[in-house]
Amino acid sequence: xxxxxxxxxxxxxxxxxxxxxxxxxxxxxxxxxxxxxxxxxxxxxxxxxxxxxxxxxxxxxxxxxxxxxxxxxxxxxxxxxxxxxxxxxxxxxxxxxxxxxxxxxxxxxxxxxxxxxxxxxxxxxxxxxxxxxxxxxxxxxxxxxxxxxxxxxxxxxxxxxxxxxxxxxxxxxxxxxxxxxxxxxxxxxxxxxxxxxxxxxxxxxxxxxxxxxxxxxxxxxxxxxxxxxxxxxxxxxxxxxxxxxxxxxxxxxxxxxxxxxxxxxxxxxxxxxxxxxxxxxxxxxxxxxxxxxxxxxxxxxxxxxxxxxxxxxxxxxxxxxxxxxxxxxxxxxxxxxxxxxxxxxxxxxxxxxxxxxxxxxxxxxxxxxxxxxxxxxxxxxxxxxxxxxxxxxxxxxxxxxxxxxxxxxxxxxxxxxxxxxxxxxxxxxxxxxxxxxxxxxxxxxxxxx
Numbered sequence: 001x002x003x004x005x006x007x008x009x010x011x012x013x014x015x016x017x018x019x020x021x022x023x024x025x026x027x028x029x030x031x032x033x034x035x036x037x038x039x040x041x042x043x044x045x046x047x048x049x050x051x052x053x054x055x056x057x058x059x060x061x062x063x064x065x066x067x068x069x070x071x072x073x074x075x076x077x078x079x080x081x082x083x084x085x086x087x088x089x090x091x092x093x094x095x096x097x098x099x100x101x102x103x104x105x106x107x108x109x110x111x112x113x114x115x116x117x118x119x120x121x122x123x124x125x126x127x128x129x130x131x132x133x134x135x136x137x138x139x140x141x142x143x144x145x146x147x148x149x150x151x152x153x154x155x156x157x158x159x160x161x162x163x164x165x166x167x168x169x170x171x172x173x174x175x176x177x178x179x180x181x182x183x184x185x186x187x188x189x190x191x192x193x194x195x196x197x198x199x200x201x202x203x204x205x206x207x208x209x210x211x212x213x214x215x216x217x218x219x220x221x222x223x224x225x226x227x228x229x230x231x232x233x234x235x236x237x238x239x240x241x242x243x244x245x246x247x248x249x250x251x252x253x254x255x256x257x258x259x260x261x262x263x264x265x266x267x268x269x270x271x272x273x274x275x276x277x278x279x280x281x282x283x284x285x286x287x288x289x290x291x292x293x294x295x296x297x298x299x300x301x302x303x304x305x306x307x308x309x310x311x312x313x314x315x316x317x318x319x320x321x322x323x324x325x326x327x328x329x330x331x332x333x334x335x336x337x338x339x340x341x342x343x344x345x346x347x348x349x350x351x352x353x354x355x356x357x358x359x360x361x362x363x364x365x366x367x368x369x370x371x372x373x374x375x376x377x378x379x380x381x382x383x384x385x386x387x388x389x390x391x392x393x394x395x396x397x398x399x400x401x402x403x404x405x406x407x408x409x410x411x412x413x414x415x416x417x418x419x420x421x422x423x424x425x426x427x428x429x430x431x432x433x434x435x436x437x438x439x440x441x442x443x444x445x446x447x448x449x
Contacts, residue, residue, distance in 0.1 A: 008045060009056020017042045017054015031155075032167070041409075046073030049430045051414060059409070060438050062426045063416035067228060067381075068291035070264045071337050071346060072429040078297050081336025085328050092328055094121075094321060100331035107338045108293065108304065111269040115283050118310040121302040121326040125259030125290035126154025128301040129222065132286045133158050134320050135303065136220035136253035139312050143175070144213060146206075146252075147222040148182035150230035153257055162222050165230065178218075180209045182227065183236050186374045186385060187393065195236035203242040215250035225271035225278070228260035229418055232376050232383035234277060241280035253309075256284035259301065260381075263292030264341060264428040267351025267379030276378055285309065292428075294337040300330035341428070350428035353435050354379040358424060361439040369446040371396060382424040384442075395420035400449065407445045413438060 020042045030038055044054045049072055052058045064070065071078060085100055092098050105119040120135075122128045133145055147153065149164035160167060161174040181189040183202040190201035210218060221243060227233040247254040261271035268274040272284060286309070290301030324330075341347055354377070362382055366372040373387035386396035386404075401417060408415045408422075416423040426438065 008052055013044060013056060014054050017044055020044075020054065041414075048072040048074075049427045049434050057412070059412055059414040060426070060434060060441070061414045062424055062438050063414050064380075064425050064427050065296065066291070067260050067265070067416065067423070067425045068296040070292035070350075070428045071295040071341060072427040075295070075337070075340060075429075077340040078294065078333055078336045081332045082297065082329055085332030089328050091324075094323070094325040098326065098328055098331070100328045100335060101326035104326070104331040104334040104338075107335060108289070108302070111263075111338070112287060112304045113273075113283065115306055116287070116304045117307045118305040119302050120305060120320075121300065121331075122290075122322055123299050123324055124154070124301040125257075125288065126156040126159040126301075127322065128259065128288035128290055128303050129153045129159040129162065129255075129257060130156050131320050132255045132288050132303045133162070133220060133222065135286060135305065135309055135318075136255060138319075139309055140219045140251065140253060142217055142219035144178055144218045145176060145220045145222055146178050146180060146209065146213070146218060148224075148227065149179050150182055150184060150227050150233060151222075151224055151257075152227075152229040153222065153224075154259075176217075178209065178213055180206055182223070182233070183239050184231070184233050185236060186376075196238065199236040199239040199242065202236075202239060203246070206243065207246055210246060210250055210252070215252070218250065218252050220253045220255050221247055222255045222257060224257045224259075224261065226261045226266065226378075226381065228381070228423075231385065231418070231421055232381055232423060234376055234378060237279065240272070240278050240282045244280075244282040244284075247285070253285045255286045255288065257288050259288055259290045260292075262287075262289045263338075264347040264350045265292055265379055265381045265425075267347065267354050269347060274378060294330065294333040295427075297333045297337070298327070298330040299324075300327070300334060344429075346428050349430075350379045353426075353430055353432065354382070357432055357435040358382055358439070361436070362424065365439065365443055365446065368443070371446060371449060377424070380424075380426055380428055380430065384422045384424065386420050386422065404445055404449050407448055408441060411441045411445060413441045413445075 042054050043051050050058050051061050108119050147162040151164040153159045153162045158174040160171040161177045164179050183198045185195050185198040192198035258270050266274045272278045287304040362375045366375050371386050372384050374385040376383050388394045388396050405417050416425050
């Protein structure tokens with residue numbers, strides 16, 4: 001991939017940066033925020049794994065924005081695909097057939113596997129989960145959806161109620177959602193002393209919840225293959241296989257949410273295809289996706305559907321739809337992104353960077369810095385669980401995390417932070433040199449903390 005380096009940091013750029021901030025504070029209402037105290041960073045441009053502000057200062061993007069810019073910023077092949085489609089046809093109603101939509105669906109299915117046959121396109125990850133839940137309820141004739149407390153599935157009606165973290169509490173308007181604890185050996189709810197025991201006890205807990213709720217009332221089990229925002233919680237051995245067995249035993253549809261973990265993030269096309277994540281090769285009934293499918297260049301998401309579910313709507317009407325389902329510009333960006341990822345070995349690069357650089361490098365940082373309680377991850381999907389005390393595993397305080405985040409920015413890294421964690425989630429195109437530079441910045445900031 002050849003990237004041209006645009007000029008930046010001029011007086012005009014600085015003026016535009018100031019104008020961007022002025023307009024933002026005057027007119028933009030931000031998500032998940034108290035509005036008055038906001039001072040958002042202005043992102044003026046980006047290229048590859050780097051972004052810069054209006055003054056031209058560069059930052060290594062170790063956030064991939066919202067863990068979605070897998071192919072990096074301004075990839076020329078994706079830009080060209082969008083431009084070509086814009087010149088041909090900018091929009092079309094979803095009832096019509098369109099070549100870009102068909103090509104996008106075929107490429108997604110080729111990577112998902114032979115167990116799947118159709119794709120229902122949405123505007124993003126939240127409504128992908130909404131429609132997966134809808135499908136599960138329709139094909140089972142049941143209502144309840146089970147999901148974990150440590151999870152995030154989106155901010156629409158059912159998706160936010162399925163979410164486990166604090167954001168669901170003021171938004172619980174959807175019906176028939178039940179939560180349970182998934183495995184997390186480092187902060188176990190089950191007093192386990194090994195990953196294997198954590199898996200066993202978490203599965204026992206889940207089965208008891210199923211039985212107590214009434215298995216015949218449960219339509220779906222909705223899980224992030226690897227809970228992302230909740231802390232990059234790679235499932236312990238046997239867990240996904242155990243969940244699949246419970247779903248089969250009780251006739252429940254298994255939905256794996258791959259919105260964050262999919263399309264290269266784990267070093268495989270999907271996290272459920274990663275042998276370290278899913279050694280038994282469990283295949284879900286439905287897969288939801290968004291983010292990395294086109295790196296967010298145009299909003300897009302969807303549900304990957306197997307024949308046994310798709311065929312139930314051959315004669316029965318599927319009661320769901322979106323004006324922008326399969327929007328041509330989004331579909332063209334998917335085609336271009338997936339083709340470029342294949343041609344340039346971007347998924348393989350993510351695997352190699354995780355295996356050879358980030359994994360060993362973050363482990364070395366944990367040996368050096370007492371503030372790191374645990375390192376978790378795979379590919380370019382990692383989290384540093386930061387603690388005030390290693391013995392008690394007490395989470396690092398918000399004030400200290402805020403200082404660390406500010407220092408990382410000052411040193412030229414754009415981090416992703418959540419609760420007591422720094423997530424290390426650069427684009428899948430990151431080079432070895434960039435990854436090593438990012439580790440050096442983390443080392444310096446942790447030492448200063």
